[in-house]
Amino acid sequence: MRAEIITVGSEIILGSILNTNAQYLTRRLGEIGIEVLYHTSLKDNKEQLKQVIKTGLKRADLLIFTGGLGPTGDDFTKEVVSETLGLKLYLDKNIKNNIQNYFNKNNKSMTPNNIKQAYIPEGSKSIKNDIGTAPGIFIEWENKILVLLPGPPREMQHMFNKYIIPLIKQDCIMKETTIKTIGIGESHLETILKDIINSGDNPTIATYASEGIVDIKIVAKGNNEDYVNTLLRQTIEKIKDRIAENIYSYNNETIEEVVYKLLKENKLKIAFAESCTGGLITSRFTKIPGVSEVFDRGIVTYSNISKMKELNVKKHTLDKYGAVSKEVALEMAKGLLEKTNVDIALSTTGLAGPTNGDENKPIGLVFIGIATKEELIAKEFRLSGDRTSVQNKASLNAFNELRKILLNM
């Protein structure tokens, strides 16, 4: 079944709110095996809505509308849908009583407008609204299904889950997972995985890139759970065989979550000494609830004097090699480890830009140092993009270096 989600209302089309209803319904439909092909949003305009319905009927089998079921004058989704399908509206006494009861229960008085909500198209099924007043509508019409849901997300979600899913559920099961990779470009990745990606439409495989990270999303379909699980597992294995070392999660985790878990499993404590990343590593890491179990402290040593005082970096090293150097990265990590008594200390120093780069030390040059009781290493990176990009990529690479070291510890 091919579905289209149609969002009616000015809040979306004026940009006041994000279209979370379309996202929610798309995910839920995907989970029950119904593919969503289109999202359409439009404002409260009868003629435009009519055209959108006609277009939808041509290209989809299931149209789900949200919004425009309320009592006011610019709520007319039900009226326009009925008119477009050629269905008459009639007053449903049960719904009228339900609405009356809702108002009595909440000690509010019912306005004549609210009676409008008790009219439903002939041959349709009225869907109870347990939370608000506007009932939903379920219409089967010439091999198509049209579902009208209220706009407020809580009412819409409740109604959809409780009453609509049982009416439209297919026999097919759909499962998805996201493999997260680092250190490999999207086009390079697609070249490596070309034959797997193009091997058919089940599972579907799509890649999504964002600043240094490429997600591989896999969606498998089938008639029984075992089949779908096997399909998913086999696809993951095939991908793993080719790019295992670039994969940091098979389960849509962030790279800092992966590092956090590795530290926790190994009962290790960490501290950060940041220069060019300016606290971004520490800040990302402390977004994780419960991080205090593994995290001791972070020091953002921006000035040379703070590098010397906080981390015992030698003035001689700063003078001879400059603050952005492998030597300083090493001393920062070593100084932090000695000062804090953690198990692993990470340092960053680099040029995030936009100014102060030169030929020898261009903007984007970043050194990442790691000190443990057994080893002291530093790696050099040449990162592209503006200040924010360089800081982001440096922090991702820092977590990736930690991940690799922790896997071997």
Add this chain to the structure above:
Amino acid sequence: MRAEIITVGSEIILGSILNTNAQYLTRRLGEIGIEVLYHTSLKDNKEQLKQVIKTGLKRADLLIFTGGLGPTGDDFTKEVVSETLGLKLYLDKNIKNNIQNYFNKNNKSMTPNNIKQAYIPEGSKSIKNDIGTAPGIFIEWENKILVLLPGPPREMQHMFNKYIIPLIKQDCIMKETTIKTIGIGESHLETILKDIINSGDNPTIATYASEGIVDIKIVAKGNNEDYVNTLLRQTIEKIKDRIAENIYSYNNETIEEVVYKLLKENKLKIAFAESCTGGLITSRFTKIPGVSEVFDRGIVTYSNISKMKELNVKKHTLDKYGAVSKEVALEMAKGLLEKTNVDIALSTTGLAGPTNGDENKPIGLVFIGIATKEELIAKEFRLSGDRTSVQNKASLNAFNELRKILLNM
């Protein structure tokens, strides 16, 4: 001009991400007087995209596409738009060189896939991508305008603002500004400003709220510059008369930029000691280029031992009042000031959640301490929301307290 925004890509239509691009473009277009009638989202499917383009051409004058301009096989917005309009693609040597330079500069090798991005439809205008590799496309075709933008929000927004707005702007002069406010809710603000907001459609005034901040966006139009400037200035004055103390910028700056400028003007140096905000304050601050002039260091003291060792917080104070207390916030700020010799030191300690709150110290309780050579103060906040929300709001309030103190210094 009637516009339709067409979002191409599986991330939206699988529900993986929210359609923030459609929202952003709708707002920006509304601000320059172009009405958006439809949003359409669809997946990477050539035949479906073709039909969507045909439908769009029938019902709108301006079609803006986002997504599908990248180098991979499922990026084909440009190809399908060209085919639908009957335009041939040709290789633009300038673009090819730009892409080549981008790869050279970043020490990466260009794959054949990337050359695909250098093809543009005949009669169209290629739009430079200052941030990534995929250029945008601007097409004028039979009284319609089609604009193709890359999908990543940062690239899309930059390109749209810098290059597309000047191309589609109507004949009148249009100027805009954003007043940024803190500490006042959106509905309260709208009530206070109701008569100004509703006084006509020039200037247009819209409010956008996000976690503690409400933006008031003012767009003025007219035939000559003086008129537009006067209109803008008068509106700003009217708003200022009513809510001056909640306004931190008349010029769309972030609150950390305002703090940075005040420090720079007064030749002052700052340092941060963070607990519950976990480096977020330092990280936000160091995103500002040139911040090293005013910023010395940041210390994220998560553990009690680090609070004592790094900031000289007394064990007695921690035992008696707990880490989340006014007393500890004061000692953190004082200890940092003494250690660093900066002019102003800020501290945070609080409960970001999700666990460890109780009746006396609920989640969302945050203390912000500030020490200067003249004074030592701490303020208590009770913030709502999840961990990320509490951290965000605490950092906003920290910058706002700094702003207020700096204005009086």
